[in-house]
Amino acid sequence: MASGKNSKQARRNASAARAAAAIKKPKPWGLVAALVAIVVFAGGVFGFVYFQQADKQAKLDALAPFTPSQSNQDPSKQIKGVVFKDYKPQSHVSPADRVAYDQSPAFGGPHDGYWAACMGNVYERPVRTENMVHSLEHGAVWIAYHPDKVKDDDLDALKKRVVNQQFIMMSPYPTLDSAVSLQSWGRQLKVDSADDERIDQFIHALRRNQYTYPELNASCDALGPGAFDPDNPPPFDATPPGPDAKPMNYEPPAPPPSGQPGQPQPQPQPGSGG
Numbered sequence: 001m002a003s004g005k006n007s008k009q010a011r012r013n014a015s016a017a018r019a020a021a022a023i024k025k026p027k028p029w030g031l032v033a034a035l036v037a038i039v040v041f042a043g044g045v046f047g048f049v050y051f052q053q054a055d056k057q058a059k060l061d062a063l064a065p066f067t068p069s070q071s072n073q074d075p076s077k078q079i080k081g082v083v084f085k086d087y088k089p090q091s092h093v094s095p096a097d098r099v100a101y102d103q104s105p106a107f108g109g110p111h112d113g114y115w116a117a118c119m120g121n122v123y124e125r126p127v128r129t130e131n132m133v134h135s136l137e138h139g140a141v142w143i144a145y146h147p148d149k150v151k152d153d154d155l156d157a158l159k160k161r162v163v164n165q166q167f168i169m170m171s172p173y174p175t176l177d178s179a180v181s182l183q184s185w186g187r188q189l190k191v192d193s194a195d196d197e198r199i200d201q202f203i204h205a206l207r208r209n210q211y212t213y214p215e216l217n218a219s220c221d222a223l224g225p226g227a228f229d230p231d232n233p234p235p236f237d238a239t240p241p242g243p244d245a246k247p248m249n250y251e252p253p254a255p256p257p258s259g260q261p262g263q264p265q266p267q268p269q270p271g272s273g274g
Contacts, residue, residue: 059200066205073211076187079201083188089137089214093246098237099130100245105144105173106133107183110250117222117230118142120164123171126236131228135169136185138218139208144173144181145194154179154194161199167208167220175238185213 066075076082087108093099099110106129115134116127132142143158150158158180162170173181178190182199184206191198206212222230 062197063200063204066201068205068209068211074209075205076184076189076202076212079189079198079205081189081191081198082202085186085188087186089185091250092134092252093130093250095234097130098241098245099133099250100241100247101129101133102248103188104175104177105129105142105181105183105188107136107142107188108186109133109248110246111137112228114223114228115218115220116169116228116233118169118220119166119222120162121169121222121230122159122162123169123230123233125172125233126174126238127171128234128236131234132169132171132183135220136183137214138167138220139210139213139215140167140169140184140220141203141207142183143168143170143199144176144183145170146176146179147172147174149176149179150194157194158199161203168203171236173236184209187212 065072065078068075083103085103085108091110092113093110095112095114097112099106101109110130111133112128112130113134114131115138116131118135118138118140136142143162145155145158158170162168179192180194180196180199181188181190182202184202187202187206189198189202210216222228225232228234
């Protein structure tokens with residue numbers, strides 16, 4: 001039987017061995033590095049989100065003066081370069097007619113009985129003006145751009161303002177005398193750059209501004225084949241209007257009395273605005 005002295009010595013030897021093993025055990029530097037990387041990545045993500053939100057809030061703050069209200073019904077009056085015209089609404093022409101518009105692009109006046117779809121629609125080809133003007137009557141903003149002056153990143157910047165947004169549309173306009181032109185009913189702004197800050201100001205001030213467009217609560221939804229098909233819209237006509245074009249003061253004929261023949265104007269879908 002081992003003596004107490006030997007037993008104590010054995011315990012001391014075992015403890016020393018464990019201590020030596022602990023000293024020789026390698027540090028988990030890989031785990032430490034992974035944890036550090038996770039912390040740094042999380043901090044980067046947080047910082048990115050924070051600065052994105054801060055940037056978004058800064059843009060909203062900058063647009064605050066252009067928010068329509070009872071006391072500030074038409075904020076576009078604060079935007080340098082906006083042209084204003086007074087147009088009579090609800091003057092419809094047929095799909096075969098042209099209008100001798102007084103502005104290019106037009107932003108009011110007689111228009112087709114069918115509106116162009118304007119629920120974030122980006123048209124790749126120029127679209128018939130008479131349909132686009134009708135959408136302005138419904139509260140939409142139309143972004144027209146010169147296809148030779150706005151390309152690549154600039155074109156993408158314009159599209160981002162339109163895609164997944166309501167009451168706004170965009171199309172090339174090959175005869176445009178500026179890089180970009182924005183239209184709402186009775187208002188127009190032409191700019192030379194797709195990053196001009198006034199583009200966002202115009203959209204914020206006038207898109208579905210209840211104080212500036214004629215037909216409140218009218219639709220911007222696609223009407224579809226037989227009316228206005230956004231997948232195959234009527235093309236833009238760059239030639240000068242002929243002598244049979246409808247003038248800016250055109251008044252549609254009154255519908256004939258019941259029971260008499262006549263040629264009624266095309267009508268929009270019931271309950272969705274005129």
